[in-house]
Amino acid sequence: MQVTNTSLESLEKQYQKFSGEIEKTGVAIIPSVFSTSDIERARNQVLQNIDLMKNTRPSTSSRHLAGFHRYPRLESLHLMMTTDPVIQSHMEMVCGVGVRTIGLSDITLNRSQQWHKDLLRGQYRTFMSDKTPCATFHGKMFKAIVYLQDSNSLKIIPGSHKQDISLDNDDQAIPEDPREVQAISATAGDVVVIDICTTHRGTTEAAYQSEKTLAPPRILISTVFGAMNCEFTDNMETGNTARLRDWMARQYTFK
Numbered sequence: 001m002q003v004t005n006t007s008l009e010s011l012e013k014q015y016q017k018f019s020g021e022i023e024k025t026g027v028a029i030i031p032s033v034f035s036t037s038d039i040e041r042a043r044n045q046v047l048q049n050i051d052l053m054k055n056t057r058p059s060t061s062s063r064h065l066a067g068f069h070r071y072p073r074l075e076s077l078h079l080m081m082t083t084d085p086v087i088q089s090h091m092e093m094v095c096g097v098g099v100r101t102i103g104l105s106d107i108t109l110n111r112s113q114q115w116h117k118d119l120l121r122g123q124y125r126t127f128m129s130d131k132t133p134c135a136t137f138h139g140k141m142f143k144a145i146v147y148l149q150d151s152n153s154l155k156i157i158p159g160s161h162k163q164d165i166s167l168d169n170d171d172q173a174i175p176e177d178p179r180e181v182q183a184i185s186a187t188a189g190d191v192v193v194i195d196i197c198t199t200h201r202g203t204t205e206a207a208y209q210s211e212k213t214l215a216p217p218r219i220l221i222s223t224v225f226g227a228m229n230c231e232f233t234d235n236m237e238t239g240n241t242a243r244l245r246d247w248m249a250r251q252y253t254f255k
Contacts, residue, residue, distance in 0.1 A: 015089075015090070015093055018030065018090060018093070018094075018193075019093060019094060022094055022139070022142075022193065022195065023139070024158070024159070025156065025158040025159060025161075025182070025198075026138070026156065026158065026159065026160060026161030026162075026194060026195040026197065026198030027154075027156050027158075027184055027192065027193065027194045027195070027198060027200075028192075028193050029184070029186060029190050029191070029192050029193070030086060030087065030090055030190065030191040030193060031187070031190050032187075032189050032190065033084060033086050033087060033146075033189060033190065033191045034080070034084075034146065034188075034189040034191075035189060036188070036189065038080070038189070039146075039148050039149075039188045039189055042077055042080065042146070042148055042221065043148045043149075043219060045073075045074065045076070045077060046074075046077070046107060046109065046148065046219050046221070047217070047219075049071075049073050049074055050063060050109070052065055052068075052071055052073070052074070053065040053107065053109065054251040056111070056251070057111055057112050057205060057208070058205060059110060059112070059205065059208035059209065061109070061110040061208065061217065062108075062109065062110045062111045062112070062208065063107075063108070063109040063110065063111065064106065064107070064108050064109070064111050065106065065107045066105075066106055066244055066247050066248075067103060067104075067105055067106075067244050068105050068106065068107045068221070069101075069103070069105045069223065074107065077107070077221050078105055078221075078223055080146075081144055081146060081191075081221070081223055082101060082223065086191075087144055087191055090191075090193065091142065091144070091193075091225045094139060094142060094193075095139075095140060095141070095142065095225065095226065095227040096227050098227065098228035098229065099225045099226065099227060099228060100225070100226060100228055100233070101223055101224060101225055101226075102141075102224050102225075102226050102233060102236055102237035102240060103237060103240055103241065103244065104118075104143075104223065104224040104236070104237075104240045105221075105222065105223040105224070106220075106221070106222050106223075107219070107220070107221050108219070108220055109217050109218070109219050110208050110217050110218055111202070111203075112202060112203050112204055112205035112207070112208060113201055113202030113203065114170055114173075114174075114201055115170060115173040115174045115175070115199060115200070115201045116170045116173050116199070116200070116201070117134070117160075117165070117167070117173060117196065117197055117198065117199055117200075118143055118194075118196035118197075118198075118200075118224070119133060119134075119167055119196060119197065119236075120167070120235075120236065120239040120240070120243070121167045121168075121169070121170065122167070122168065122169060124239045124242060124243050125167040125168070127235050127236075127238055127239030127242065128232075128235050128236070128239065129231065129235060130231075130232070131164075132164045133164065133197065133232065134160075134161060134162055134163055134164045134165075134197040135162060135163075135164055136232075137197070137230075137232040138161040138162050138195055138197045139161075139195065140226060140227045140230055140232050140233065141195070141196045141197075141224060141225065141226040141227065141230075141232060141233060141236060142193050142194065142195055142196065142224065142225050142226075143193070143194050143196055143222050143223070143224045143225075144191050144192070144193055144222060144223055144224075144225060145186075145191065145192040145193075145194065145220055145221075145222040146190075146191055146192075146220065146221050146222070147186050147188060147190070147192070147218075147219075147220050148188060148219040148220065148221070149188050149216065149218060149219065150185075150186070150187050150188050151185070151186050151188075151218070151220075152183055152184070152185040152186075153202050153203040153218070154183070154184040154186070154192065154194075154200060154201075154202060155181050155182070155183055155184070155200060155201050155202075156181070156182050156184060156194070156198055156199065156200045157175055157180050157181065157182070157198070157199040157200070158180075158182050160197070160198055160199035161195040161197040161198040161199075162197070163199075165199070173199050173201075175199070196224060196236075203218070224236075
């Protein structure tokens with residue numbers, strides 16, 4: 001395909017808009033990365049491997065698999081994101097040349113999520129050597145989220161990626177003023193990119209008590225990219241390894 005000056009200018013404007021939104025709010029969308037057929041294949045792959053996923057919420061339909069990239073039956077979904085040139089170029093633009101993943105990947109199905117930052121919290125916060133990770137390292141690590149259906153479940157506090165809060169528990173992430181909250185809408189095939197320092201939440205648990213909400217299942221896949229040769233990236237990877245080990249111990253009976 002021949003690249004014209006017009007298409008280059010359009011791409012440059014897209015990059016500028018994306019980086020501007022990330023810098024201002026902590027979240028931006030890369031539109032139409034995956035086709036309808038890509039999304040349908042991904043949905044089928046998730047649903048065909050639901051036996052790998054654990055129920056971690058009160059709703060009986062809720063499923064979660066942390067570190068899904070480790071499973072051969074699902075690894076191709078991770079590669080779908082990590083090898084995509086559009087996603088790669090956007091990650092390198094915001095992180096700087098040279099990015100890598102850190103093993104923080106998830107598949108969720110009908111899973112609620114309260115307010116939080118995607119940082120190491122609770123007992124794992126000690127893995128982060130910097131006491132002000134958001135002020136110091138915002139713009140260094142991002143989660144790429146692919147919703148396998150249209151979605152408006154993601155809520156954020158714009159600008160919170162530059163603001164540190166206590167990571168002892170998630171209570172400090174709950175916004176005091178509901179007017180601060182911004183809803184993020186995405187179409188299936190878009191990629192939502194969120195700075196992991198951004199305060200955000202997903203769907204409420206109450207929403208999954210409705211049969212209307214349960215069908216068809218709401219599915220997302222995600223993975224985290226970080227800047228190479230970065231203390232923040234290394235510390236998050238180490239802490240996530242410990243957190244994943246403990247998650248596995250809670251969810252599985254080892255023989």
